[in-house]
Amino acid sequence: MPRLLVLLLSLLPLTAHAEHLRVQGSNTIGAALLPALVQAQLRARQATAIEQHPGQLANETVITARDAKGQPIRVDIAAHGSSTGFTALGRGEADLAAASRPINDSEAGQLRALGDLRSAAAEQVIGLDGVAVIVHPDNPLPQLTTAQLAEVFSGQIQRWEQLGIAGGTIHLYARDDRSGTYETFKALVLEPQDRTLSATARRFESSDELAARVSADRQAIGFSSLPAVHRAKVLAVAEGDAPAMLPERALVASEDYPLSRRLYFYLPANPKPQAKALADFAQSPAGQAIVAQQGFVSQQINAQPVVPLADMPPRYRALAQQAQRLSVNFRFQEGSASLDTKALRDVQRVAEYLRQAGKLNGKAVLVGFGDPKETPGRAALLSRLRAQAVRRELARDGVEVLQVMGMGDELPVAGNEREQGRLRNRRVEVWVN
Secondary structure, three states: OHHHHHHHHHHOOOOOOOEEEEEEEOHHHHOOHHHHHHHHHHHHOOOEEEEEEEOOOOOEEEEEEEOOOOOEEEEEEEOOOHHHHHHHHHHOOOOEEEEOOOOOHHHHHHOHHHOOOOOOOOEEEEEEEEOEEEEOOOOOOOEEEHHHHHHHHOOOOOEHHHHOOOOOEOEEEEEOOOOHHHHHHHHHHHHHHOOOOOOOOEEEOOHHHHHHHHHOOOOEEEEEOHHHOOOOEEOEEEOOOOOOEOOOHHHHHOOOOOOEEEEEEEOOOOOOHHHHHHHHHHHOHHHHHHHHHOOOEOOOOOEEOOOOOOOOOHHHHHHHHHOEEEEEEEOEOOOOOOEOHHHHHHHHHHHHHHHHOOOOEOOEEEEEEOOOOOOOOHHHHHHHHHHHHHHHHHHHOOOEOOEEEEOOOOOOOOOOOOHHHHHHHOEEEEEEO
16 A cells, blocks of 8 residues: 555656655665654654655655645655665766765766765765674674685685684675675775675675574675664674774774775755755754664764773873873875865864863864884874874864874774775874863
8 A cells, every 4th residue: 555655646746846855875874864864854844744655666765744834845765775876866866866885986977067076065974884794693703804704705715614613604695786885895895805706695785684684594694784783793803903893883983993984975066955955964963863873873073981001102091091082083085184075074073072062272182193104204294294184174163282193103993005904094083181
């Protein structure tokens, strides 16, 4: 009956005053988070008669409502994978694309007529996620390196005994080729090791279905978004010489977890007002609260104590003893000291947090990190220069920083053998006394 209702709705012509928003793309975002954001934004607008129905195909949703004047509102969500969102934008079949990975060079070039989709206005990070590596709950394995994961998912390692545990043949579960989750896993795990996904992997459009299958198969290993883990066991992941990390919220928020990723909305130039309004709501505190409620990691700033460890550099250990670290790392455009699109918004969030905490003046410490350089002292210099770049941006929002520190290549969160690891190590932390 619900599908018949949706079909009948789709055949009715929209009135001249009806609002119609079309969103296509990521299944990770579109399965539950996007409908929750849409409904919350409609409630904030005092909309009534809000109803959600399944669409004509699996992983599609239709939300209908009435605005404050009684005019009809309709939102169509098609969650078939991040790449489908960019395709739909190009064809004029979507007003907003949802993606669980950044737009690539080819897509940005093909959609140039829609404006610069990498600009701060077009590319909006709405939340954070960690690609979780999952196994059956009874699997005793605690962790794997990204190199081992590449060997497993490419089929070079085919038995659990090769990883030191009993279990027989490894069964591989992966998202389909249109999935941003798969694209992230491919970019962070397979491609750096020059590997491709094994043809024996079982592929899924839905993270929830994949995780359910892994939870029921003692020989399984797969990967999913954090909210889709459900009953599966999550493995810690290590990259290079850095310690293994579980996708805990704090490590995903700082993007230190090796398989952290960003969740995006992409808007064309001169977007439909309803699309811009939804993106603005997603960025608001109310929207970010929904991101967290749906199991993802919000971008709201909070302070967290860090346990001082004996192997920390002395001045960093001293900082940990007397201050708390904020739940954000500032990162930079590749090969540049310019803040990326997320970092520009994070500046505003940090300033607002400090303002509300009464710590705008002389309470924040910026700590820069980098990757190794051949010239002695250059890594420390560059890490300090990037921290100073953050200091300048914060000053525009009224923040007076107490101290800037450059730690060079100390305390890496990733290996430095490959560029993607070096990029993650080039970061600036914020500490507050």
